[in-house]
Amino acid sequence: MFGKLLKNDLKAQWHSISTIFLCIAFVAVGAEIFTLTTKQQAMKVLGGMLVFIALGFACIVVLIAVALMFSKTMFGRAGYLTLSIPVKTSSLLISKTVSGLIWIFSVYALFIGSLFLWVYQVKQTLGNQILDSVESILTIFGVPSFLTIFIGILFFLISLAVLTLVMVQALQLSITLSNISPISKFGNIGIIVMFFVIFLVVQTVTTELSDLLPIGFVVDADTVKFTSNIVRTKAAMGGGGLSIGICGSIFRLLAAIGLHYPTVYLIQHKINIK
């Protein structure tokens, strides 16, 4: 049953998100034509950058579209259909989360892809001059090892995924809360305020916990050390390498799971479909 829920949610979300992808495609084609036709080198670089900026903007728009779709399919007219089917409320919410994340991560992937494309275009336009300069700067400060770069990127992607999950869950909870009297009186402002309150609480606790429990990894050259105190270990290793605290991300993940339960409870006990 979950597969069917996911299929239908992906389909429903596609119908609102496809417009965003279409806009990105237009910007990309426009930028490419501009890059190919312009004779000024600086403008060629700006053309590639335009796609990169458009995709950065699209990341936010897709998140908003996912939130709107959640509101529409759960508490709007279509809520009659969604909440009339014999499935568990938690399955409904998980399916909407997973399908939303699939679209958001797709835009992230395009965003990262456009970054590489832009770097490639810069290299093509300006030659190796810029890349050589970057390499010189890195050499001065010490070129990180392949392992350091790999773990750094991997952890960045994991943190981004967890942060996005928290945002989606916080949005679902705030939208659900805003459909309950008396908060419903505040409409969309209520959703925005509640989202930022929930998100701020999670972020504050994340920062505090990361300081209190600096558990994580320190990556230096070809060694990865798991430690209960990344600050002390990094200092003991001469201050070099990359330190990655994992406490914050673990808390965020638990917070995302935790935010799911009040949403389920509210839908099962407090929500009235209008």
Next chain:
Amino acid sequence: MDIITAQRLSKSYGDNNVLNDMYFTLPKGEVIGLFGPNGCGKTTLMKILTGLIHDYDGSVLINGNVPGEKTKAFTAYLPEQTFVHDWMRNIDAVDYFNDFFTDFDKNKALEMLKKFGLPEKQKSKTMSKGMQEKLLLSLVMSRKAELYILDEPMGGVDPATRAGILNFIMENYADKATLLISTHLINDLQSVFTHALFIGGGKVLINDSVEALTKDGKTIEDIFKEVFSNVW
């Protein structure tokens, strides 16, 4: 044998007690008319029965179960307003029902679409209110449900089509199933009702078989007018 049991059922919107300490049972296998003036809580009651309203007091049981995942599997609900997504074509809506309701008969639904002249590939947002109602009826009546809850099933349909729709409902509901229909069009439907539930002022005013209610020659509409004559 009863299909619905409500005890001390209350629901209010702010200070407005729409349902106030209601007790009633409804028999299985009957065609039940739910009657009452505008705003008396018919739709609210139906939404409680279908698990769309949760913050009520008291208890409601359908076949011994609280409205929820289990009851949704055997309850077919036709709300007053359309619930199909704007992007959905008629065939998408049929596929959606086919995905989630094990008692749904896809072939029957497709036949009904044809009968109503609804093209499979037409989008919901391009259809008139009447066409959307026909689509929803096709979907709901293609289920072999134990309980059908129909909220104003002919509200948006012209008088000429009403008789056809009524026949359609009566021909297509599953054997031994119970139908709970709310309507203001009492004259059009009174021939099919076997049981009547009148609600008003938050209370159950009448809950009896049509046979008992009409034995002295009165019609359901006469009784409605008598019961609610003081409303306006």
